[in-house]
Structure formats: C-alpha cells, structure tokens
Amino acid sequence: MIVTRFAPSPTGYLHMGHAFAALTAHEYAKSPKGGRFLLRIENIDSSRCRPEFEQAVYDDLSWLGLGWEQPVLRQSSRFGAYRSAQERLDSRGLLYPCFCTRSDILAEVGRAVEAPHGPEGPLYPGTCRNLSRDERQARINSGAVYALRLDARKAAAHIGPLSFEEIGGGPSEERGTITVDPLLFGDVVLARKDAPVSYHLAVVTDDAFQGVTLVSRGNDLFAATHVQRLLQALLGLPVPRYAHHRLILDERGQKLSKRNNAVTLRELRARGITPEHIRAQLGCRIRVVIR
Secondary structure (H helix, E strand, O other): OEEEEEOOOOOOOOEHHHHHHHHHHHHHOOOOOOEEEEEEEOOOOOOOOOHHHHHHHHHHHHHOOOOOOOOOEEHHHOHHHHHHHHHHHHHOOOEEEEOOOHHHHHHHHHHOOOOOEEOOEEOOOOOOOOOOHHHHHHHHHOOOOOEEEEOHHHHHHHHOOOEEEEOOOOOOOOOEEEEOOOOOOOOOEEEEOOEOOOHHHHHHHHHHHHOOOEEEEEHHHOOHHHHHHHHHHHHOOOOOEEEEEOOOEOOOOOEOOOOOOOOEHHHHHHOOOOHHHHHHHHOOOOOOOOO
16 A cells, blocks of 8 residues: 655745645555555744644645545654654764854865765764764763764664665656665754754654655655665664655746745635646646556
C-alpha cells in the first residue's frame, strides 16, 4: 500500500506551489494498489506558526477537494520523540555542541582558501568539532548558547554506503537508485535553542512514525534526501521511496514562496477561481504508475 503525506508549515497561507504538491501526493495515494494520504502540520517554529494559518490549510485543501486521514499529526506534539532520537545519536558519540554564531562561521569560511560548499552554500568548517570534552562542558556550564551538530564523517563511518530509490525524476531527471553522499551538507545542525529539532531529524522521525512509504515533494528538497537517508540509517528507520516533482514558478522564473508574497489560494478563491481551474492551470492530470 502506498502511504503519502503533505506536510505544510502554518507560517502563511498556501499558494499554487502548495496546491501542486498536495495534489501530486494525493494522486500517488490513488494508485491501483490502494493507498493512504496523510496530512502533517509542521508547526515546530512557534514564533512564526499561527492558528489561523493552520485552519487555512484545512480550508484550502478541502476546497481543492482533498480528503485526508484523521487525526492530523502536529509536530508540536512530538518533541518527546525528537528528543529520544537525539539521545540515541548522542549516545553513540555522533553529536557535538557548537558554540559558533553565524558571524563566527562566516568569518572562518572567509579565512579558508577553498571553503567546501554544499547545496545551501559554504559548509560548516568544523570549528567546534575538536573541542575537548572539558572545554565543551565548561562552555555549557557558563551558559553559552549552543546548537547540536551531527558529526557527518563519524556518522558516515558508522554506516557505510547508502542509497535511496527515486521514482519521480528529481531536478536532473534522475531516476532509480541514487547513491547517497553523507557529507553533502557537512555537520548539519539537528537542534538549537530557538528550534529544539531540525527539519531533517523531525521529518525522518515523523515519516517512520506515520508509516510513509512514498515521500512526494518538490525538487528543491531533492538534495536534503542525502542527509535524511543518513539519519534514517543511523536511527534504524524504514526507508521510503522518493518522488520529487517540478516546482511551480512565477513569471520571473522563481519558485513560489510565502516570503515573496505569492498569490495565495485564499485570494484566488475570493476572486471566484474554481478548484477545477486550479487543477487545469497546474496540469494536474497526473499519471502515476507504482510498481
């Protein structure tokens, strides 16, 4: 059985990009073999998530004609599970506290002749990775703010070669078995004071908990699959298949986003636009073959 999910963050109103992602995931769940479509509210960021945006998610998806299983999983109810996952990684010596500020990291990267880069820019240079246990504890005892980072090289050595199955195509139309680069994002942050769990750790923990078998999402998250596959292996979690799809772009060729004030589904609905028009505009006659 195919189990897919749509997992928006209620930090603003949904737009056409969200509609395409939700409709695509829902279509995969309509496989001839049967399927389930789940909704997850990723509301960890309490400073930006608001109840009215969450309610709008339900309203917009219902307007589009989508149904989902109840109850809806809200990440704000899952902090215990995330702490447990962090503790499992920490018990194996795979996490370390990082006391660097963003300006510290930029300065260190600027001093490097050839700073390594990842999908999101320069990688963390590992400044705090080699601090002694005593120095780490002294800084923590002094009240220094810190984040928890994954020691990617140590983690990769624990696991060995990894791969994932891509059936959607990815940004380069890559399909089939994709070899994982566990160092692609370097020593990623898994928790910090203002965000008790990172997106990467939360998403793999929740996908496993919900029994998701196919992760359908945009091409902008294709690279993230590498670090998420590493976390799945470290935590002994089941591995879903992945189907990354095209992004919906604006007239300037940029990805639609809340921060760029993309026209929302709420606004389109107020203008009298119908769900049928939305589907037609997005080209949502999606043909899905799951084997």
